[in-house]
Each structure stands twice: as C-alpha cells, then as structure tokens.
Amino acid sequence: MSQVRRAVCPGSYDPPTIGHLDVIRRTAGLFDEVYVAILVNPRKQGLFDVDERVEMLREITADLPGVVVESFSGLVVDYCRERGAQTLVKGLRGATDYDYELPMAHMNRHLTGVETLFLPGAPGQVYVSSSLVKEVARGGGDVSSFLPPAVHTRLMERLT
Template sequence: MKVAVYPGSFDPITKGHEDIIKRAAKVFDELIVVVSVNPDKKGLFDIPERVELIKRVVKPYANVKVESFDGLVINYMKTHDIKVIIKGLRAMSDFEYEFQMALINNKLDSSVETLFMMTNTEYSFLSSSAVKQTAMFGGCIKGLVPDEILNDVIKKVGNRR
C-alpha cells in the first residue's frame, strides 16, 4: 500500500492546502494529513481545532485521514513506518525552505523521500498567514479557505479582535 504524509501547521487550512490534498489523494492509497506544531508561528486555532477543521474539509476523500503530532515529522514517519512526505510549493522561497527541510530529513532518515507538488497557480499567492491577516482586517476570505470552515475562521478572528 502506498502511504504518504502531508505535514504542516494548517492554521487554518487553505484552498491551496486542499488542492494538494485532493491531488495527493489520487496518487497514494492513503494520505495522512499531519498537523504539527510550528514553534516559529503564533497559532490562531489550537491543534485539536485544526484537526477537526481539516477532518470536515477532507470528509469527501475516503483515503485521507488527519492526525496531529508534536515533534519532528521524521519521528512520526519512523513510528508509523511511512516513507513519503508530501510538500506543497508556491514559489522559489518555499522551495528553498522545503529543500532544506528535505535534506535535514534525509540526513535523519535516508529511507524517507520528500515529494514536492507545485500548487495550482490559482492558489500560488495563498498562505494561512495571508488568510489570517485578511480576515483580521475585515477582508473577504471566501474562496481562500474551504467553504466548510469559512465561518469558523471569521468567528475565530472576530473573537481575537
């Protein structure tokens, strides 16, 4: 069985993330979206909230499941004996960072491969940070996040203002 992990902070999940999930789910028998803590980012949603939001978004994809993990992704991979990491790329700046992470992961466990998927050009500008900032200043985020979670993001941002 071909299994892959799509790790990220997903705070919140965007249409770009959903696009990568949808496409990776066609390539692999099972795709596990792993919500992880990024110590460099201040979270809007806590980890259990993110997991629940993503579960609602991926409900149509029978071969996609959602979990959380606190620690190095490579340790998650070892624990679950999974050999493929999926990473989405929007721009060259993403590539530089993700390439560095792929090299570090390879150094930690050379049996794990990282596969890069280019985002759909429709979402090449999109990031969770941009969504949060747009919402915080009252901008329209429809079409930036999946419809299933649109009101959750608006409500959460409203509570933080």
C-alpha cells in the same frame, strides 16, 4: 502482494486553505493512505488550537478515502516512521518555499530515507497562505474564495 503506499502531508494548517486542500486531494490520488499531520509547536500560538485544526481538516477531507488527520509533536520523520510512510508531500508556492524546504528534504532523507515529493501550487492559489488569509480577514477583506466554506465560517466567527 504490493506494498501500501503511504504519504504524510505535514503542516500547521492555521487555518487550512484551499491550497492545502488541493495538495491533500492530489496526494490522495497518488497514494493509498495519506496522513495529514498537524505539528504541535508549543512555541507557536495559533489562531486555532490544534484540536480545532484537526476537526476542520477532518471535515474538509471527509470525502477523501484513505486520508487520516492527526496531530504530532517532534520530528516529522519520526512520525513518518511510526506510520510506515515512505514519502513526505509538500506543496510549493514558489522559489522561496523551495529554498526553505529543500535543505529539510535532504536532512529527512539522510536521517531516515524518507523522500520528499514537492507539488507545485495550483494556478491562482500560489499566493495564498494561512498567514495572509488571516491578515486580510482581520482587516475586513473577503477571504471566502481562499478557504473551504466550513473553514471560512469558523474564521469569521473567531475574528468577530
């Protein structure tokens, strides 16, 4: 019998963008189970609290079999070990993301043997980040094409 292939897609997801959803969808196509893990960082104040982000991600991934959305604190490799996940999946928008993520991937592999899989961002989405979406929305710009509809609605309600 073959082993269940599990992956973790960690992030802050504040708010989840179509780029995040693209990476989660593609990961779900490669693995049997995908844990979307939202980091609880008490030093960072998000626009949405962790429970709201969990709720949004559960809503926008409801059609994806094998996807579980949870929050966690501590090291992502410990979270992977607790879930029996062999792989971390990270979306990359460009060289800056790669330069930031590569040392962490090496450290995670050294600490626990967990491998990191980098997925390139989809064309047309590589410049989209949660921070940029929030900034543009606060300035009155239309960010509807960068967010799943349910997330866009919540963002606009939060900012008005």
